[in-house]
Amino acid sequence: EVQLVESGGGLVQPGGSLRLSCAASGFTVSSFSMRWVRQAPGKGLEWVSSMSSSGTSFYPDSVKGRFTISRDNVKNTLYLQMNSLKPEDTAVYYCTKGFAEPRSQGTQVTVSS
Numbered sequence: 001e002v003q004l005v006e007s008g009g010g011l012v013q014p015g016g017s018l019r020l021s022c023a024a025s026g027f028t029v030s031s032f033s034m035r036w037v038r039q040a041p042g043k044g045l046e047w048v049s050s051m052s053s054s055g056t057s058f059y060p061d062s063v064k065g066r067f068t069i070s071r072d073n074v075k076n077t078l079y080l081q082m083n084s085l086k087p088e089d090t091a092v093y094y095c096t097k098g099f100a101e102p103r104s105q106g107t108q109v110t111v112s113s
Contacts, residue, residue, distance in 0.1 A: 001025075001026045002024075002025075002026040002027055002097060003024070003025045003026050003104075004022055004023070004024055004094075004095050004096070004097070004103075004104040005022070005023045005104060005105075006020060006021065006022050006093060006094060006095055006104055006105065006106050006107040007020070007021050007022075007023070007107055008020040008021045008107055009092075009093060009107030009108045009109045009110075010108075010109070010110070011110045011112065012085055012109070012110070012111055013111070013112070013113050014085060014086060014087060014111055014112075014113055015084060015085065016085050016111070017081070017082060017083045017084075017085065018082050018085065018109060019079060019080070019081050019082070020036070020079065020080040020082065020093055020095075020107055020109075021077055021078070021079055022034075022036075022077060022078040022079070022080075022095030023075070023076070023077050024076050024077065024078065024095075024097075025076070027097065028073075028076060029071050029073070029076050029077065029078055030053060030055075030071060030073045030076075031053055032053055032097055032098055033050060033051065033052050033053055033097075033098050033099075034050065034051050034069075034071070034078050034095060034096070034097060034098070035047065035048075035049065035050040035095065035096045035098070035099065036048040036049045036050070036067075036069060036078075036080045036093060036094070036095055036096075037093075037094050037095075037096060037102060038089075038091035038092065038093045038094070038109075039091055039092050039094070039102075039106075040088075040090060040091040041090075041091075043091075045094075045101075045102070046060075046062075046091070047060060048060070048063055048067065048080070048093070049063065049067055049068075049069040049080060050069070051069045051070075051071060051078070055071075057069045057070075063082075063089075066082065066083050066084045066085075067080060067081065067082050067083070068080070068081040068083075069081075078095050080093070080095075082109070085109075085111045086111060087111045087112060088111075089109060089111050090109060090110050090111050090112070091108075091109060092106040092107065092108050092109075093106055093107050093108075093109055094106040
C-alpha cells in the first residue's frame with residue numbers, strides 16, 4: 001500500500017526557513033517522479049516542485065531560488081527546503097507520487113509576523 005506522510009510544517013516569520021519531509025512506504029521514491037504541491041485557503045492546488053526519477057528537479061518561477069527539493073534514497077524520504085519564506089507561501093503542503101492527487105494529510109505552513 002502506498003503511503004505518504006508529510007511533516008515539518010509550522011509557523012515561521014517572513015524570511016524564515018522550514019524543511020518539509022515526506023516519508024514514503026509501499027514504493028521506492030527514487031523510482032518515480034515525485035511532486036510537492038500546496039493549497040492555500042480558498043484556492044486550488046498549486047505545483048511547487050518536482051523531482052524526476054533521475055534526480056532532475058523542477059520549480060515554478062514563484063519558488064525558484066528559494067525552495068529546493070531533494071530525496072534520501074536510504075530513508076525513502078522526499079524533502080522540501082524552503083528559504084526566504086513569504087506570507088503568500090502559507091498553505092497546506094502535500095507530496096505526491098507522480099501526478100497523483102494528494103491523498104495524505106499534508107503539513108500546514110504558515111508564514112506570518
